[in-house]
Amino acid sequence: MIRIATLGSVALLGLSACNAPEPAPPPAEPAPAPAKPARPPAANTLTPEGFGPLRIGMTRAEIAAALGEDANPDAVGGPDPEACDMFRPTRAPEGLLVMVEDGVLTSVQLTRNTSIATDRGLSVGDTAAEVKQTYGSAAEVSPHKYIEAPAEYITVWTTGDHASAAARGVRYEIDAEGRVQRISVGGPSIQYVEGCA
Template identity: 65%
Template sequence: MIRRLLLTAVVVSLTACNAPEPAQPVPGTPSGEQSAPTVPAGDRLTANGFGPLRIGMTKAEVEAALGLDSDPNSVGGPDPASCDMFRPTRAPEGLLVMLEGGVLTSIWATRNAVLETDRGLNIGDSADEVRRVYGPVVVSEPHKYVEAPAEYLTIWSTTDHASPAARGVKYEIDSDGRVQSIAVGGPSIEYVEGCA
């Protein structure tokens, strides 16, 4: 009987250790309202980061997590000490990091990225799908260089978008009405020309 109880306790403990973590709140989702089921956020773009990357990390922490700049001879910004943008060597194709003053402020998925957000959205999804997934919290702004239907769709987790603590997700929509890039992180997601 004691062996049976011990075996049962071990099985219950192992099951509890392998239980999935509860879903984290998503920016723009009212508290108490659950979003669609998600896979672990570690391998998806979120307003707070991607995989081992977290907004606010130092350059040394970014490099320890995903490696050095994969193309150190390319220009990531006019003054790399104040702003630099690059793909770490172990980052997925199409993923770029932006560091300002040596701190990670945003992460970008470009056209050739095969990444998705914690809401399951990808490069190539329609603007209508972005609006459907996030609902009324989507802020639409005209695209700086391309006529409508090109636009920027942004979802913020705070009302003060200029605050360094602000976090958000921005979808750049192309002239076909589809997502061509995704930026996650702080206020730098609003930049339209990288560091410039």
């Protein structure tokens, strides 16, 4: 009788061990913070596709219809204005320039104007740290061509292609104080460091 009771106890212990919860796995490493998503563009927002009514790929005539002719037609925007020209349309906000290459809008640039933001909410005057935090691992950082660090370029591409006319991106030029001094949006021309070059 004692033997049967002992066997029954052993069997119950074996069954309860089968139903015991497994030990909890070790805590996982925290995942890197994802990039903040783009907000739907407002009327006066810089996006990789342009600004307001300006869309990368528009003709010069379409730019003029959207925001007016060159506000300063006597200024020379490039060494060969027929091949590449930069200007501010008459109805464009202060500090906003367009780049037209071979008659087509290839980029929009913003300087000095802190009232205009990108679709990620970044403006001229924001810090490089804010830009990098906003885009996360999508931000490509390269040294500034003329100014020592912390000056740099932070470029983010929305397409895998960075060289053809279909490429789209945004580039933040960071000054010697570590702040955004220029924002360029559009195609491969956002990589130019000095006007049309």
